[in-house]
Amino acid sequence: MSANYWESSQYKHWLFTKEELASMRQKLESENAETVQMFTLPEWRHLYIYFNQQIARLGKRLKIRQQAIATAQVYIKRFYIHIEIRRTNPYLVIATAVYLACKIEECPQHIRLIVSEARSLWQDSVSLDTSRLGECEFHLISEMGSHLIIHQPYRTLTSLQSDIRLSGEDFAFAWSIINDSYMTDLPLMFPPHIVALAAILLTLVMKPNMLPGSVPGGGMAGGSSSSSPAIPNAAAASAAAAAALAGTQNRGDKPMDPKVGRVQKFVVWLADSDVDVAALADCTQEILSFSAVQEQYNDKLTREQISRFVKARGLDK
Structure with missing residues (x-):
């Protein structure tokens, strides 16, 4: 092996x-x-x-x-x-x-x-x-x-959970996106770490303001809220993901605002890494386009x- x-x-x-x-x-x-x-x-x-x-x-x-x-x-x-x-x-x-x-x-x-x-x-x-x-x-x-x-994306997701400060809810959401990726050609098109990062990006874009320990839809862990998370449509998620990835090229050496959101922090992390951002963008779009395929199934x-x-x-x- x-x-x-x-x-x-x-x-x-x-x-x-x-x-x-x-x-x-x-x-x-x-x-x-x-x-x-x-x-x-x-x-x-x-x-x-x-x-x-x-x-x-x-x-x-x-x-x-x-x-x-x-x-x-x-x-x-x-x-x-x-x-x-x-x-x-x-x-x-x-x-x-x-x-x-x-x-x-x-x-x-x-x-x-x-x-x-x-x-x-x-x-x-x-x-x-x-x-x-x-x-x-x-x-x-x-x-x-x-x-x-x-080699599977789950390993990358698990190893990055603490680095990117994913909550338990975030982790489960990203894990489910990876699960869904096996209904596409992604395992034959992209390295597993790219699929994992696309799942993380979509998780942060779809749930940008969720605090660690919070429950999707509002409230904190242990609370009574049971509503589903507000998931934007594919077009909105696509635009948000594209904007986030564009930030990896425009950041330069600007200091990071301590109040910056989780998506922006992830963008900073990507910009400082050797990740193929173009491949990540393509992978993200493939995942989003799959929602239309599921509707027609x-x-x-x-x-x-x-x-x-x-x-x-x-x-x-």
Whole structure:
């Protein structure tokens, strides 16, 4: 394992631009044009939402920690930029990715338990034959070039919590943004620390005046307030984030006002660091644009379209 991200296979082999990912997927569809035309599927981001939900369901039954869940999601993304989805049984791939991720993240699950729980969730799509999962595991590892160690944004978020003075509420909010990032291409497009910093930036922008220990929506911890936080719309959050990042270039050597807000303090921290601000801006915009994708997601349609090609092609046998 490479403890240094910059020396890892993730950095050397598994970072792509948006255009490169689109080209790879288009190539797969072109090579499988007849099948693609026969079985219509939603856009990839909607498939990611569905996969995320199914992995979460399986993870909950197995009581798997988030690190392994996230690793499984990255495995699936890597696999499906090399293999056209209609050639596979996504439910078997999900179960296999979770099984493999648990081994790599040192929380192993017995193969029979994985298969049994997967069968309980997706009765019509997963066989009880454990050899099928074993074969899929070999295929998954092969397509990933045996690059199985995944560096996650959670580590950066945790290490910066005290430095940036994130409250418990802030930390949980940023953590949830990172969780959502696995429904996008961000793990294939940006280093994990950039995703973590984007989550922190959005947390501070969306909740700029929250004091440490406060409860979203007003009041202090332990109080009676239970209202939801006032989250600005994506356009407002985008503008605020862009303005904050612009401040990293305009700060110069000006002394910091002791009364300055949390967003400005974060901007100062960024300006004094070696962080790629342009990449951070792009990552932030990708996260914000995902809100529109979620609004258009149709769970029933996605499930039916996946089941249709799995059944029609006999991939559930």
